[in-house]
Amino acid sequence: MRRFWKCSFGGMGFVVLAAGGYLYAIQLLGNFHEVVAGQLYRSNQPSNEELVRYTKDHGIKTVINLRGPNESQAWYRGEVETARELGLKHIDFGMSASQELNMDQVNQLVAIMRDAPKPILIHCKAGADRTGLATALYLSRVARLGEKEAESQLSVRYGHIGIPYLSATYAMDRTWENVEHMPVTDDFAIASNEF
Numbered sequence: 001m002r003r004f005w006k007c008s009f010g011g012m013g014f015v016v017l018a019a020g021g022y023l024y025a026i027q028l029l030g031n032f033h034e035v036v037a038g039q040l041y042r043s044n045q046p047s048n049e050e051l052v053r054y055t056k057d058h059g060i061k062t063v064i065n066l067r068g069p070n071e072s073q074a075w076y077r078g079e080v081e082t083a084r085e086l087g088l089k090h091i092d093f094g095m096s097a098s099q100e101l102n103m104d105q106v107n108q109l110v111a112i113m114r115d116a117p118k119p120i121l122i123h124c125k126a127g128a129d130r131t132g133l134a135t136a137l138y139l140s141r142v143a144r145l146g147e148k149e150a151e152s153q154l155s156v157r158y159g160h161i162g163i164p165y166l167s168a169t170y171a172m173d174r175t176w177e178n179v180e181h182m183p184v185t186d187d188f189a190i191a192s193n194e195f
Helices: 002-028 050-058 073-088 103-115 128-142 147-151 170-182
Strands: 033-036 040-043 062-065 089-092 120-123
Touching: 033 073, 040 050, 040 128, 050 073, 050 120, 062 073, 062 103, 073 089, 103 128, 103 170, 120 128, 128 170, 147 170
Parallel strands: 040 120, 062 089, 062 120
Antiparallel strands: 033 040
8 A cells, every 4th residue: 555655646746747847848948839820929928039039030010018017127128128129019918817807808908919910929927827818819809710729728738727716827717718608799809898
């Protein structure tokens, strides 16, 4: 029986280490992914050099920062300056990974993504939670792709771990659950203000 427990804990330890290694690796590599070719790309907080490279490689025209304006931080000042030098439109849309968005906020974000010059690079700090919700909304409400494809943006593949009652970032999943079954209207897919 003792051997069973040792093997069980050893196996669980291996799984935890492997998962941690994976999550670390995607952050180290920028968590950059093409969502819709020529329209939308996602990443974690890009360095100035990464922003230059993404713009060169993918023709980025707009950067949407989901962390909100933060003039006191070097990363923010660098991002705004690099975007200006590259001739990119820079949009701040502040949101928290631990707080659900209301329908007005959802509609505002969808309108921003719909109207922004494309291709868009959208990011938060890790590129997992806020970015996952935003890209799901883009696929569902702007690109009008299927629910399954949109929902896949909120997954561990991108570093998102949304577990009810255990993960504060589950707020992004709750927002998605509130929005995903709302009808997509002809008014550029903006949903009604009622959940």
